[in-house]
Amino acid sequence: xxxxxxxxxxxxxxxxxxxxxxxxxxxxxxxxxxxxxxxxxxxxxxxxxxxxxxxxxxxxxxxxxxxxxxxxxxxxxxxxxxxxxxxxxxxxxxxxxxxxxxxxxxxxxxxxxxxxxxxxxxxxxxxxxxxxxxxxxxxxxxxxxxxxxxxxxxxxxxxxxxxxxxxxxxxxxxxxxxxxxxxxxxxxxxxxxxxxxxxxxxxxxxxxxxxxxxxxxxxxxxxxxxxxxxxxxxxxxxx
Numbered sequence: 001x002x003x004x005x006x007x008x009x010x011x012x013x014x015x016x017x018x019x020x021x022x023x024x025x026x027x028x029x030x031x032x033x034x035x036x037x038x039x040x041x042x043x044x045x046x047x048x049x050x051x052x053x054x055x056x057x058x059x060x061x062x063x064x065x066x067x068x069x070x071x072x073x074x075x076x077x078x079x080x081x082x083x084x085x086x087x088x089x090x091x092x093x094x095x096x097x098x099x100x101x102x103x104x105x106x107x108x109x110x111x112x113x114x115x116x117x118x119x120x121x122x123x124x125x126x127x128x129x130x131x132x133x134x135x136x137x138x139x140x141x142x143x144x145x146x147x148x149x150x151x152x153x154x155x156x157x158x159x160x161x162x163x164x165x166x167x168x169x170x171x172x173x174x175x176x177x178x179x180x181x182x183x184x185x186x187x188x189x190x191x192x193x194x195x196x197x198x199x200x201x202x203x204x205x206x207x208x209x210x211x212x213x214x215x216x217x218x219x220x221x222x223x224x225x226x227x228x229x230x231x232x233x234x235x236x237x238x239x
Contacts, residue, residue, distance in 0.1 A: 007047040009172050009229045010088065015198070022195035026152050042172060049170035052097050052131060061129050064102075064142035068125030075121055076105025076143030080221040081179065082213060085136045085166055087230035092136030099129045099165040100140060107148030107158075116148050141219065144181070152191055159186035159193070168228045179224050180206050 021032035060067040065074060081100075085093040103109045103126065106118030110126050130138045145160045162179040180187050187193055187206065196202050204227070213221035 008042055009231055016201050018195040025191045025195050046172040047170050062140050064128045070122050072123045074124035074143050078219045079144050080141050080219045082139035083223050083225040085132050085226050087228050089230045094132055094134045094136055096132050097167045098138045100162050101127045102162040103145040105143050105146050107146035147186055157186055159184045159190050166226055173228045175228055182206055182208050
């Protein structure tokens with residue numbers, strides 16, 4: 001029998017994840033379901049995953065200082081973001097796709113619907129991707145994004161953040177999350193962050209300054225480890 005047919009992943013902890021309906025985060029009102037969730041058994045379509053072994057990467061896919069270069073370097077604080085992708089039992093997730101996207105140093109995205117008055121940076125695209133190594137490690141070089149206002153309350157601001165998408169070993173483990181930066185005073189004020197009831201869960205979204213990982217006289221570094229759902233152990237299997 002194929003391994004994907006035997007594989008099962010632990011269910012999500014609904015007390016750890018934010019509730020779908022959090023009225024202070026206004027768009028959740030329209031997005032949240034109106035009826036009870038339906039539990040669907042895991043099948044091969046959820047427990048198998050895409051194979052990234054043949055995915056072709058460009059030389060600078062994980063270097064946002066260079067991958068949108070138009071004759072100069074982007075404006076802003078140069079940083080390195082790195083960490084490990086692992087499951088909830090500490091097992092590394094090797095050779096999986098990590099994608100990220102972010103605003104520029106002024107807090108503006110390179111997106112047609114972003115109308116914030118901060119200027120676009122002609123040398124910054126704001127997107128990158130990497131493949132984890134055999135130990136689940138990834139690394140990006142980028143600039144620190146700026147905060148920006150958003151139309152939620154009279155004067156709500158998003159903390160500086162980077163969006164992450166991690167595919168993991170199967171469709172059921174895919175995670176989309178956000179990275180915040182240690183010491184940012186906007187973090188506890190953000191309605192999106194406050195939708196997470198467990199303070200320990202909030203801490204897992206905050207990247208920590210790591211002076212040992214930085215490039216001296218060049219880049220500061222932040223460490224951000226990401227945990228995906230783990231695979232249930234099969235104690236006994238009929239042969």
